[in-house]
Amino acid sequence: MIQSLRLAIRSATRVACAAMLFALVATNAARAQDAVVEELPPALTHYQGREIAQTMHYLGADWLTRESRQREEDCDRMLAALKLQPGQSVCDLGCGNGFYTLPMAELVGEKGRIYAVDIQQEMLHLLDERAKDAGHANIEPVLGSPIDPRLPEGKLDLILLVDVYHEMSHPEHMLREMRRALRPQGRLVLVEFRLEDPEVPIKLLHKMSKEQIKKELLPNGYRLVEEYDDLPWQHMMFFEPDTKAAEKSPAR
Numbered sequence: 001m002i003q004s005l006r007l008a009i010r011s012a013t014r015v016a017c018a019a020m021l022f023a024l025v026a027t028n029a030a031r032a033q034d035a036v037v038e039e040l041p042p043a044l045t046h047y048q049g050r051e052i053a054q055t056m057h058y059l060g061a062d063w064l065t066r067e068s069r070q071r072e073e074d075c076d077r078m079l080a081a082l083k084l085q086p087g088q089s090v091c092d093l094g095c096g097n098g099f100y101t102l103p104m105a106e107l108v109g110e111k112g113r114i115y116a117v118d119i120q121q122e123m124l125h126l127l128d129e130r131a132k133d134a135g136h137a138n139i140e141p142v143l144g145s146p147i148d149p150r151l152p153e154g155k156l157d158l159i160l161l162v163d164v165y166h167e168m169s170h171p172e173h174m175l176r177e178m179r180r181a182l183r184p185q186g187r188l189v190l191v192e193f194r195l196e197d198p199e200v201p202i203k204l205l206h207k208m209s210k211e212q213i214k215k216e217l218l219p220n221g222y223r224l225v226e227e228y229d230d231l232p233w234q235h236m237m238f239f240e241p242d243t244k245a246a247e248k249s250p251a252r
């Protein structure tokens with residue numbers, strides 16, 4: 001009798017412990033989820049008269065590493081125009097599968113750092129595989145959100161966006177956060193397919209004119225400091241934070 005009472009108490013205790021453990025795990029899981037789920041303002045469909053393009057899906061990532069890309073976009077020339085220096089902290093924003101991240105990691109060397117930001121975790125997995133194969137240890141993948149690239153404040157020498165800005169669903173939030181991440185003389189570089197040029201064989205929604213780029217960046221606390229016009233298909237525009245304008249900008 002006493003023996004069966006003991007057994008009943010032991011099994012009741014086990015059930016209670018399991019229930020407590022389950023409750024603890026469930027609470028922690030809910031907390032962890034709260035931490036990553038961010039309240040997003042509604043995504044814009046248009047900005048300053050321009051229709052915003054859909055995000056390129058990771059299933060199409062092979063297009064980014066296509067064999068013809070160097071010939072079509074002269075990627076080496078684009079990279080050289082960035083004038084990256086060993087030891088710099090640089091961000092490849094909207095890095096995709098890391099087509100540009102890897103050569104940039106080479107250019108800044110082991111004392112430098114490349115923050116590779118994307119909003120699609122799958123793109124970061126693809127980048128990770130390519131970075132491991134190439135043996136680069138100076139790349140930090142960052143899962144950004146559509147309103148925040150989650151970069152350190154005031155540390156970056158350069159932020160590169162190749163074929164990315166026209167996809168941003170929250171341009172003002174992103175422009176504000178990128179400005180916050182730049183050093184005072186740091187540069188934001190936009191590389192976009194030229195809308196002005198009908199010979200560039202890209203859908204209109206994925207092209208931008210220089211006028212439109214200026215219309216969007218200048219009121220958001222940036223000043224244009226350099227332009228590079230020698231790429232076959234793209235504009236390359238260099239901006240720096242404009243502290244005076246930033247005080248009045250909508251993205252403050």
Ligand SMILES: C[S@@+](CC[C@H](N)C(=O)[O-])C[C@H]1O[C@@H](n2cnc3c(N)ncnc32)[C@H](O)[C@@H]1O
Nearest residue numbers: 056064094095096099118119146162163164167
């Ligand atoms: C057309 S791909 C370009 C990839 C890469 N820059 C290249 O040239 O190979 C655009 C990438 O930008 C990313 N993207 C779009 N909006 C973003 C945002 N707000 N923050 C970070 N990445 C973003 C997409 O997920 C996609 O991987």
